[in-house]
Structures are given as C-alpha cells and as structure tokens.
Amino acid sequence: MEKIINILKRKKPTFSFEFFPPKSTEGESKLEESILELLPLKPDFVSVTYGAGGSTRTKTDEWVRKIQNQHHLTSMAHLTCVGSTKEHIKYILEEHKSHNIKNIMALRGDPPKDKEFFVPEKDGFRYASELISFIRNQFSNDFSVGAACYPEKHPEAKTLEEDIEHLKIKVESGADFLITQLFLDNDKFFYFRDLLVKKGIEVPVIAGIMPITAYKQIERFTQMTQCYIPEDLRNKMYRYQYDEKDLLKISLEYSIKQCEDLLRNQVDGIHFYTLNQSNATFLILSELFKIFPITIL
Numbered sequence: 586m587e588k589i590i591n592i593l594k595r596k597k598p599t600f601s602f603e604f605f606p607p608k609s610t611e612g613e614s615k616l617e618e619s620i621l622e623l624l625p626l627k628p629d630f631v632s633v634t635y636g637a638g639g640s641t642r643t644k645t646d647e648w649v650r651k652i653q654n655q656h657h658l659t660s661m662a663h664l665t666c667v668g669s670t671k672e673h674i675k676y677i678l679e680e681h682k683s684h685n686i687k688n689i690m691a692l693r694g695d696p697p698k699d700k701e702f703f704v705p706e707k708d709g710f711r712y713a714s715e716l717i718s719f720i721r722n723q724f725s726n727d728f729s730v731g732a733a734c735y736p737e738k739h740p741e742a743k744t745l746e747e748d749i750e751h752l753k754i755k756v757e758s759g760a761d762f763l764i765t766q767l768f769l770d771n772d773k774f775f776y777f778r779d780l781l782v783k784k785g786i787e788v789p790v791i792a793g794i795m796p797i798t799a800y801k802q803i804e805r806f807t808q809m810t811q812c813y814i815p816e817d818l819r820n821k822m823y824r825y826q827y828d829e830k831d832l833l834k835i836s837l838e839y840s841i842k843q844c845e846d847l848l849r850n851q852v853d854g855i856h857f858y859t860l861n862q863s864n865a866t867f868l869i870l871s872e873l874f875k876i877f878p879i880t881i882l
Contacts, residue, residue, distance in 0.1 A: 586659045588729035589688045590761035592629050593789045599629040599854035600870065601791070604652075604861055606633060606644030615861060616648070620656060622863035626870050628658060629854070632690055635663035642677070650684050661731065662686055665694025666710040674709075674716065675723060682727055690731045691716045691760070714754045721759035732760035734790065736768045736777040740811050745777070749784055762788050764856050766810050767795040769839075771846050773813065791854035792847050796865035797836035800826035837865065841872050848877055 592599060602623060607613045620631075633648045645662055653660040662681055664674070681689065693713040710716045717730055732755045735748060742748035752763070768774055778790055797803045800822050807814055814822075818839055825831040844855055857866045 586653055586685060586687055588761075589630050589659065589661060589731065590729040590789075592659065593762055593853060596629065597789070597851075597853050598848060599791065600626070601628050601854065601856045602631045602866065603793075603856060603858050604631060604633050604648065606648050607861065608644075612861070619859065619861055619863035620652065623859075623867060624656060624658075626867065630659040630661055630688065632661040632663060632688075632856075635665050635692070635694065646677075646680065646684075649681075649686055653686065659688065660686065661688035661690050663690040663692060664716070665692045666713065666716050667694035669710075670708045671710070671719060672708070674719065678720065678724060678728070682724065687728055688731065689720060689728045690733075690764070691720060692733055712751075712754075714751070714758045717755055717760050718758040729761050730759055731762050731764055732756070733766060734763040734777075735766045735810075736774045737766075737811060737813060740809075745780070749780055749786070752781075753784055753786055756786050756788055760788060762791060762853075764791045765793040766812070767793050767806060767858060768812055769807075769818065769843070770813050770815055771843060771850075774847070775850060789853035791856045792852050793856045793858060794840060794844060795858040795860075796840050796869060797822065798833065798860070798862060798865055799829075800832065802860075833865065837868055837872075840865070840869050844869060844873055845876060848873070 604616060604620070607616050631652055633645050633652070635642060635645050649660045649662040652658050664677060669677075678689070691713055693710075693716070710719065713732060717732060720728060720730055732752075734752050735742075738745040738748040739751075742751070756763075765774065774792060781790065795803070795806065803814070803822070806812070821835050822832065825835060847855060857869075859866050
C-alpha cells in the first residue's frame with residue numbers, strides 16, 4: 586500500500602473517506618455494507634477514527650487492517666495522545682508498521698467523556714506536534730503523517746492567527762499533509778488557505794466535507810467544532826428538518842455545489858466524513874464525476 590503523501594505528489598485532487606469503528610455487530614455489518622457500496626468510486630485512501638480517550642484503539646486497528654488487506658484500499662489509522670504513554674504509542678506504531686500500515690493521522694484527541702479538559706498521561710504527549718515529532722524521531726519516514734487543521738480555528742484557540750502558529754509547529758515537526766475539520770462556507774476555507782501560504786505552510790491541505798443527513802446531527806457537530814452555517818442553508822434545513830427526503834435533497838445540492846467550487850479553486854483533495862453511511866457520499870461524488878471527468882479520472 587502507498588503513502589498518502591506520495592499519492593498527493595502524483596495526483597490532485599484526491600478523494601477519500603473517513604469511517605469510525607462500530608460498537609456493535611449490527612454496526613459492523615452496516616460499515617462493511619457502506620465500504621462495499623463506496624468501493625466502485627475508487628477512493629485514493631480511507632481513514633479510521635480513534636474514539637475519545639483511545640476507547641476504540643483495538644477496533645481502529647482491526648478495521649484499518651481489514652480495509653487495507655481485504656478491500657485493497659490505502660488506509661490511514663488515527664492515533665491520539667489521549668490515555669497513552671510514549672512507550673504505548675511506540676508499541677502501537679510498531680504494530681502498524683508490522684502490518685504494512687503506512688499512514689497515520691496524528692491528533693491530540695478529545696478528552697474522555699467524563700473529563701472537561703485534556704490532561705496528558707505521565708510520560709505522554711500534551712500536543713499533536715509532540716506526537717508527530719516522536720513518530721519522526723522513532724520511525725523516520727516509515728509513515729506518512731497527516732494532521733488536523735481548523736479553517737475557523739480550533740475551539741480552544743483564542744484567534745485564528747494563534748491557531749495557525751500552532752499548526753506551523755505541527756508541520757515543522759513532520760506533518761506531510763493536513764485535513765480540515767468540517768466547514769460549510771468555502772470563503773472561510775479559501776481565506777484560511779491563503780493565510781497558510783503567507784505563513785510559509787506549503788503542505789497539501791485536504792478539505793473535510795460532511796454531507797448533511799439529519800438536522801440534529803449537523804447542529805451537534807457544528808456546535809462541537811464552532812462551524813459557521815450559512816444563513817440560507819440553516820433556514821432551509823430548519824424548514825425541512827422533519828422531512829427526510831427534502832432535507833437530503835437540500836443537503837446533496839449544497840454539498841455538490843460546495844465541492845464544485847473547491848475543485849474549481851484547485852483544492853488538493855476532498856475528504857468525506859461519511860459517518861459510516863454510503864448513500865450521500867456516493868451520490869455527491871457520482872455527480873462530481875460527471876462535471877469533472879478529466880480532473881478526477
């Protein structure tokens with residue numbers, strides 16, 4: 586399997602999907618079904634998340650290996666600082682290396698649900714930049730390392746400029762590429778991208794897109810990430826929040842236009858937060874393939 590940074594060097598834009606490890610047998614069947622439905626779209630890579638507090642580490646590892654070995658897709662394992670010592674992190678990375686996993690999404694991570702603030706383990710890492718530096722020091726270029734970025738700033742940062750200074754440290758520590766938190770206003774993404782260039786951050790920036798499938802769902806995620814919802818979209822979503830069919834239609838139309846605009850403005854890649862569902866992502870990409878056949882193929 587290939588390193589994501591090498592894929593980005595030879596092909597832009599990339600298209601990729603994110604999944605989370607299921608917690609039940611039913612959820613596992615649903616995820617497997619979604620993967621099979623999305624396979625014909627030939628994603629450049631997929632990623633598997635890591636639960637709060639490292640709660641899904643074993644399942645994350647299992648699914649990354651399964652997707653890569655059984656479905657022959659380049660896979661990326663999320664890895665967080667939460668609940669882990671340096672020794673434990675090294676063990677996880679050695680396991681990934683032994684199973685030919687070549688891509689790591691290095692994150693600080695969210696605190697466990699019973700904790701309000703992130704507290705590093707004794708002999709652990711406080712910041713994602715420290716984790717990235719550790720990966721590079723211990724494993725050199727064995728892994729392609731991705732990092733998160735926030736077009737509307739990290740919720741804990743005082744300003745966007747301050748957040749970008751922290752982001753620069755991640756890149757200088759060894760991050761190969763960045764994937765954004767979800768956003769719904771492309772102008773904010775383009776402004777953010779311009780700021781990165783001014784600060785000398787020149788690694789690829791992949792846009793994170795979340796198709797809207799339920800009103801409560803997007804409300805919850807945008808509150809967590811402090812993501813701005815354009816007024817026109819918010820009003821339409823509110824009006825049709827109890828009409829699943831019309832809500833999905835509005836969602837698809839908006840996401841397709843958003844992705845079209847990103848592609849026309851030379852985005853390095855689009856990463857779909859699928860929430861383990863295939864329908865919306867499949868429909869969006871199918872439409873984009875019709876509009877941008879040369880770019881995508």
